[in-house]
Amino acid sequence: MLDDPGIASAHARNDGVSTLNDEDTRETTVTSISSLSAAELQPLYASGELSPVAVANDALARIERFEPEVNAFTVRDDKVTLAMAEAAEARYLRKEPLGPLDGVPVTIKDNIGVAGWPMRRGSAVGSDAPWPEDAPATARLREAGAVFLGKTTMPEYGWKGVGDSPQSGITRNPWGTGTGPGGSSSGAAVCAALNLGCIHIGTDGAGSVRIPAAFTGVVGLKPTYGRVPAFPVSTMGFLAHLGPLTRTVTDTALAMNAIARPDARDMTAVLDEPLDYVAGLPGGVKGLRLAWSPKLGGDVAVDPEIAALTKAAAMAFQELGATVEEVDPGFADPIETLMTLWGAGAALALRNAGPDDRKRMDPGLVAVAEAGEKVSGTAYVDALLNQRNALAHRMAQFHARFDLLLTPTLPLPAFEVGRDTPAHGGYGEDWTRWTPFTYPFNITQAPAISLPCGLTKAGLPAGLQVIGAFGRDALVLRAAAAFEFARPFARVDAPIKSV
Template sequence: MTSIASLSAAELGPLYAAKELSPVEVAKDALARIERFEPEINAFVVRDGAATLAMAEASQARWLKGEALGPLDGVPVTIKDNIGVAGWPMKRGSALASDAPWPEDAPATARLREAGTVFLGKTTMPEYGWKGVGDSPLSGITRNPWNTTTGPGGSSAGAASCAALNLGCIHLGTDGAGSVRIPAAFTGVVGLKPTYGRVPAYPVSTMGFLAHLGPLTRTVADTALAMNAIARPDERDMTAIIADPIDYVAALSGGVKGLRIAYSAKLGGDVPVDADIARLTREAALAFRELGASVEEVDPGFADPLETLMVLWSAGAALALRSIGPDGRAQMDPGLVAVAEAGERVAGSTYVEALLNQRNALAHHMAQFHARFDLLLTPTLPLPAFEVGRNTPGHGGYGEDWTRWTPFTYPFNITQQPAISLPCGLTSGGLPAGLQIVGAFGEDALVLRAAAALEAFRPFARVDAPIKSI
């Protein structure tokens, strides 16, 4: 049989049903590999082997009785540290946070528990998820398995590193300006930011309507399986979409023949794009022509909405830190404190202008664009993973602000559209490149169908153990 370390969530269920493999065997294998690789990647803030094995044993008993809860029963998963898990602390990457156990599961966590998944632990993130890299005062530096001198991106840093090494099959993350897609691109995995409200949140993020929850996985099929479980309304989130459930697994079939696809190499901006990234993402985009879609190179035609993002982002950071005084702030990430202090200076009218008028204008512009094109393709990021311990690359080409190297991700948090990052090849330095597929609001199933078509046509490279240098 293929090694456990290479199996996807979609492959585990049939093996459990045939009694060729058990959830306990899979959990023990995952725990052993985490023990082996964790010193090199530092992806976890909570591990509870006894709880993991108890969940696996309960799943195994259900499979033996023929009473499995569904296709995810016994599948190992991880949860980002800003998503509640009953009985485990939620520290959000901050050394100041309490060690007290969180009282209840967040909606997405609850849905995974109800599906019978096995929790491996909680994964690392920068403090309060404020930036696109993976270090924090709480856990230090998380590293990229493709080259441990580089970072996995953030803020869903540990989730992405775990996904790359298949330390669990499904990894819950959050995305307020690219925090699922950024690390997915840097680590060569699939990262979906669903339409806002598709996956409910509780407690609601201080970043408000920017913040989405979504999975990171090794395969599109596993992303679809995760969405079948977590994309359900919850009464604790008033913004959660109320709709008939979509079978995202069934929606993967059908291909892209006849779709109208736009490809934008720079979104109309002037950000420098690494030559390998430009080549790999363009090749992947044009591959859709071979799959029967029309592909036109065209920019969507909007101005960089960074100012809108930062009004909302900084105000959210100010809210997150409002009860923390000078002594506490002195122990926090200085960059987060600076953003929060900028947010304290944002006028209420300026915030409402960004929240309503500017956000709605961009969303309307993209709705008109999608009347012409079913999907928009871009590079997920303009550069491959860079050295750890920095917010921006050391060469200085993107200044000192991390948002300068994420121009392709945050616009679609503002518009709340679904967007997925899909690995599309390796640079000459052996680091992954990511292609972003963006759909119209609510078209999550179409985004996944296109991703599945490309994945089947152009299979992705995998990493099985951390690579210490390239």
């Protein structure tokens, strides 16, 4: 599959930071703007070899070309995009850039506020009115000089792990347009895969950054809860994290440097001094104790190719100097805890939606909300406090023995587009049945990242999940950078048509 002209192999330095010191590399890279990462753009902007306006125009041209095939955007305003790029270019000409993300193109998921653009949350009944203010992550990116390309698609209210909605239709996977990209950060993952912008901000309430990252072969980080503030707060409450999707671990770290900062509008935001996640990337994994859990102790059916690819990826950490032991963390599937909180959150989201509105909405979302309306206050508080705390305590004990936990991100490759579950029926009709590796770590609020770790025979990506103890985001990123250097990721440069 790597012989396909639409696919290239990515490489990075040992510290995860790309370099343009070699003159031949510079000439080759600059002639292919579509391949550049955020880390590679800044030195080219600073030297005058490339301009933010040229990069923005290149991204807009590729969006125009690919959007009919993948349907990744809900909002675009090219005038706003180019005005932001022109402002960034003027700062570079004055030798006054705002930082490493000045002039870097980014996208924002449709459930995150951008001042002046609507926030429909993927809903058929969402408002077209301009949102009045930037969300915290959006504000930090604007302050850093990032260039906004638009807002990206998601299922209605982010309720499921696939990429269709009544508002925007079906979003397609660039690795095979007959398959779906996963969700709920669907458009963000597609844009990351095709490098339509370098940094893409998504949300993750049960896997919604990591699921599409695995299906589309990109890096997707769910930070520790509170690292990236939210406003308005999600109806999914303490399950919902904000995090970046990118092509490289370094770009993920750059994004975190910008967005992982306190904001007074979120009372749960971490108030610690912000970390430099890029500076923390070197160091490798030598001496770390890693656990490999191929099924998290459950009976989930893992596709044989995914099982082989993820096991090989996990064992690659041994070659990097870590110890890897196959062991399960020892907790039962927390699906009931998830669905108690998920259903109540959906009920809250739809509390003002009357019968006529609900007829226009995704029937699956309406069903979850109606089930959530029956959740008692006692059951909700028990799930929110007791059950979450018990699982978090179990994982804290586990991480006293192991620095990191490795699992497949998902047990299967991307499946038929427009479906909530694969047509073969092996996972029933409930989308959470094929996401057992992601949602437990929303309940614990721990950091987890999905990394591309190979392609199936059909040319579809597999994802390896790396989970850290609560607050150990820097360690998760450090391990991810070491893996990226040892096992360069395959990339797709244009949508691959499939049925």
